[in-house]
Amino acid sequence: MFADSIAIIALSLIIGLPPLIFLLIGVRHGYFDHVDEASRSIFEENELRYHRPWESQSQMQSRLDHHGPLLSNPTTEWERWL
Amino acid sequence: MSSPLPSATNKQGQSETQQASTLHHSEVRIRPEEVRAYDDSSRKPVLLAFFLALVWLLVGTVLGDLSSFKFDRPDLLTEQAYLTFGRLRPAHLNVMVYGWASTAMFAVSLWLMPRLCRTTLRWQFAAVSGILVWTLGLGIGLVLLLAGVSDGLEWLELDRYWADPLLVLGASLVGASIWKTLGARQVQHLYVSVWYIAASYPWFAIIFIAGNLPIFKGVESAAVNWFYAHNALGLWLTTVNLGLIYYLLPKIIGRPIYSYWLSLVGFWGLALFYALNGMHHLIGGPLPSWMIATSITASIMMIIPVVAVGINQHMTVVGRFGAMRYSPALTLAVIAAMSYTAVSLQGILTALASVNRITHFTHWTIAHSHLGLYMFVTLSLFGGMYYILPRVLGREWPSPRLIRAHILLAGGGMVLYVLALGIGGVLQGLSLMNPGEAFEISVAQTKPWLLLRSVSAVIISAGHLIFVYHCWRLAYSSRQGHAQHPPFFELKPVLVKKGSAS
Numbered sequence: 001m002f003a004d005s006i007a008i009i010a011l012s013l014i015i016g017l018p019p020l021i022f023l024l025i026g027v028r029h030g031y032f033d034h035v036d037e038a039s040r041s042i043f044e045e046n047e048l049r050y051h052r053p054w055e056s057q058s059q060m061q062s063r064l065d066h067h068g069p070l071l072s073n074p075t076t077e078w079e080r081w082l
Numbered sequence: 083m084s085s086p087l088p089s090a091t092n093k094q095g096q097s098e099t100q101q102a103s104t105l106h107h108s109e110v111r112i113r114p115e116e117v118r119a120y121d122d123s124s125r126k127p128v129l130l131a132f133f134l135a136l137v138w139l140l141v142g143t144v145l146g147d148l149s150s151f152k153f154d155r156p157d158l159l160t161e162q163a164y165l166t167f168g169r170l171r172p173a174h175l176n177v178m179v180y181g182w183a184s185t186a187m188f189a190v191s192l193w194l195m196p197r198l199c200r201t202t203l204r205w206q207f208a209a210v211s212g213i214l215v216w217t218l219g220l221g222i223g224l225v226l227l228l229a230g231v232s233d234g235l236e237w238l239e240l241d242r243y244w245a246d247p248l249l250v251l252g253a254s255l256v257g258a259s260i261w262k263t264l265g266a267r268q269v270q271h272l273y274v275s276v277w278y279i280a281a282s283y284p285w286f287a288i289i290f291i292a293g294n295l296p297i298f299k300g301v302e303s304a305a306v307n308w309f310y311a312h313n314a315l316g317l318w319l320t321t322v323n324l325g326l327i328y329y330l331l332p333k334i335i336g337r338p339i340y341s342y343w344l345s346l347v348g349f350w351g352l353a354l355f356y357a358l359n360g361m362h363h364l365i366g367g368p369l370p371s372w373m374i375a376t377s378i379t380a381s382i383m384m385i386i387p388v389v390a391v392g393i394n395q396h397m398t399v400v401g402r403f404g405a406m407r408y409s410p411a412l413t414l415a416v417i418a419a420m421s422y423t424a425v426s427l428q429g430i431l432t433a434l435a436s437v438n439r440i441t442h443f444t445h446w447t448i449a450h451s452h453l454g455l456y457m458f459v460t461l462s463l464f465g466g467m468y469y470i471l472p473r474v475l476g477r478e479w480p481s482p483r484l485i486r487a488h489i490l491l492a493g494g495g496m497v498l499y500v501l502a503l504g505i506g507g508v509l510q511g512l513s514l515m516n517p518g519e520a521f522e523i524s525v526a527q528t529k530p531w532l533l534l535r536s537v538s539a540v541i542i543s544a545g546h547l548i549f550v551y552h553c554w555r556l557a558y559s560s561r562q563g564h565a566q567h568p569p570f571f572e573l574k575p576v577l578v579k580k581g582s583a584s
C-alpha cells in the first residue's frame with residue numbers, strides 16, 4: 001500500500017524550510033527593524049505631499065500635517081488620470 | 083479636482099517620532115529623475131514581455147472560447163484531432179498560465195525590481211534572452227500539445243524533453259537578472275514586494291523541475307503533479323501579483339501600506355504554510371489519509387496570511403475608494419485584491435472534505451480557477467499594465483472610453499462566468515450526489531449555466547480585443563491623450579465615506 005511519499009515530504013521541506021532560514025537571517029540582520037522606513041521607501045521625494053483630488057478636507061489636512069504643505073503633482077498625474 | 087489645497091500650518095502638533103522619521107525618510111526618498119533612469123533600464127525587456135503576453139492573451143482567449151463553445155455544441159470542430167476538446171483545453175490552460183500570465187509577470191518583476199532596489203536593471207540581456215527562450219519553449223510545447231504530444235499531467239502537459247528545459251532556462255535567465263539586481267541594491271531594507279518577487283523565481287524553478295522529473299509513478303505521480311500545480315498558483319502566480327498590488331495600492335493612494343508588519347505576516351505565512359497545501363486537490367483520492375488531513379489543515383491555516391493581506395490592503399484604501407474614479411490601475415488593483423481574499427476563502431471552503439465531496443467533479447472548480455486566475459491574477463496584471471506602460475513609453479493612454487469598455491467587459495463578463503459556473507457547479511454536485519437521479523440529469527442541469535458561460539466568454543473576448551487595440555494605439559499612435567476626465571469619473575462611487583471630496 002502507498003503509505004507515504006518521501007518525494008512529497010522532501011519537496012515540501014525544500015520549499016518550506018529555506019523561507020524559515022531566510023526569516024531568521026532577516027531578523028538577525030535587522031531587515032525588519034525599520035518597518036516604517038521600508039513602507040515609505042517606494043515614494044519619491046515630495047510624492048506624499050502631492051495634492052490628490054479625491055481626498056476629503058480632513059484627509060488633505062492630515063497629509064499636510066504629516067508631510068508638509070501640499071504641492072501639485074508636477075507630472076499632472078491626476079489631471080491626466082493614470 | 084479644483085478643490086483648494088489647505089494652507090500650510092505649522093507642524094507643532096506632530097509627535098517627535100513622526101518628525102524624526104519624516105526627516106530620516108526624506109533623506110532616503112528617491113528623486114523622480116532616478117526613477118526615470120530605473121524605468122529606462124528595464125524598458126526593453128518590459129516592453130518585449132508585455133507585447134508577447136498580449137499575443138498569448140489573444141491566442142488563449144480563442145482557445146478558451148472554443149473550449150467553452152464545445153460544452154454547448156459538442157460536435158463543433160471535431161473533424162481535426164487538434165481541434166478537439168482534449169487538446170484545446172490544456173492548450174488554453176498552458177497558453178494562459180505560461181504565456182499570458184507568466185510573461186506579463188516577467189515584465190512586472192523586471193519593472194518593479196529596479197525601482198524597489200533603487201538601481202538599474204542588471205543583466206538586461208539575460209532578461210531579454212530569458213523571455214525569448216521561454217516563449218520559444220512554450221511555442222514548441224503548444225504545437226506538440228496540439229499535435230497530441232503531452233506529458234499527460236494537468237498543468238504539466240508541455241513536453242518534458244523539448245519544451246520544459248527551455249521554460250526552465252528562460253525563467254532562470256529572467257530570475258538571474260532579478261537576483262543580480264537585488265544583489266546590487268542601493269537600499270538596506272527590502273520592501274515587501276521584493277520578498278514576494280525575488281522568492282517567486284527560485285520557487286518556480288524548483289517546483290517546475292520537480293514536477294517534470296520522469297521518475298514518479300502511480301499515485302505518487304499524481305501527488306507530485308498537484309504539489310506542483312498548487313505551488314505554481316501560490317508561490318508563483320499569487321506571489322508576483324501580490325507584490326505588484328502591494329506596490330500599486332500605496333503608490334496611487336499616496337499613503338504607505340496600513341501595516342507593514344501585517345504585510346510581512348502575509349508573506350511569511352504564505353512562504354511557510356503553502357507548500358503543504360497541494361494534496362487538497364486529491365481529496366477523496368487513493369492517498370494516505372494523513373497526507374490529505376495535513377493539506378486540509380494547512381489550507382485552513384492559510385486563513386492567517388489571507389486575512390492579513392486582506393485587512394492590510396483594505397485598510398490602506400479605506401476612505402479613499404473615490405480614487406478609483408481617477409485611476410484604472412487602482413480600480414483593477416482593488417478588484418484584484420478583493421478577489422484574492424474571495425478566491426482564498428472559497429478555496430478554504432472547497433478544501434473541507436464535506437464540501438469537496440459535492441463540488442470536486444463539477445464546474446464549481448472552474449469557477450474557482452477563474453475567480454483566482456482572472457479576477458485576481460489577470461485583473462492585477464491589467465492594472466499593472468495600465469500603470470506601467472505609460473511610464474515606460476512616456477505617453478498617456480489615448481482613450482478613457484476604451485479603458486472603461488475594457489474594464490467593464492472583462493470584469494463584468496468574468497463576474498457572470500464565475501457566478502454562472504458557481505451556481506451551476508453546486509446544482510450539478512447535488513444532482514450527482516443524489517442516488518435517485520440518473521447521471522444525465524446532472525449533465526442536463528448544467529446546460530443553461532454553461533451557455534451563460536459561453537455568453538460571458540464572448541463578452542470577455544470583446545474586452546480583450548479592445549484592450550489589445552488600445553495598447554497598440556498607445557504604442558504606435560503619435561497623438562497624445564488629452565482626456566478631460568478619467569474613465570470612471572462619471573460613476574458615483576458607492577464605497578466612499580460621506581464628506582469625502584470625491
Ligand code: HEM
Nearest residue numbers: 143146147149150175178179183447448451455460539542
Ligand atoms: C476569455 C476568457 C476565458 C475563457 C472563455 C475561459 C474558458 C475556459 C474553459 C471553457 C475551460 C475548461 C473548463 C472545463 O474543463 O470544464 C477553462 C479552464 C481553465 N482556464 Fe480559462 N478561460 C478564460 C480565461 C482564462 C485565463 C485568463 C486564465 C489564466 C490566467 C485561465 C486559466 C484556466 C485554467 C487554469 C483552466 C483549468 C481549470 C481547472 O482545471 O480547474 N482562463 N477556461
Ligand code: HEM
Nearest residue numbers: 315362363381384425426429430432433442447451454455
Ligand atoms: C487559501 C487559499 C486557497 C485554497 C485553500 C484553495 C483551495 C483549492 C482547492 C481545495 C482546490 C481543488 C478543488 C477540487 O479539485 O476539488 C483548488 C483548485 C484550484 N485553485 Fe484554489 N485555493 C486557494 C487559493 C487559490 C488562488 C489564490 C488561486 C489563483 C491564483 C487558486 C486557483 C485554483 C485553481 C486554478 C484550481 C484548479 C486547479 C485544477 O483543477 O486545474 N486558488 N483550490
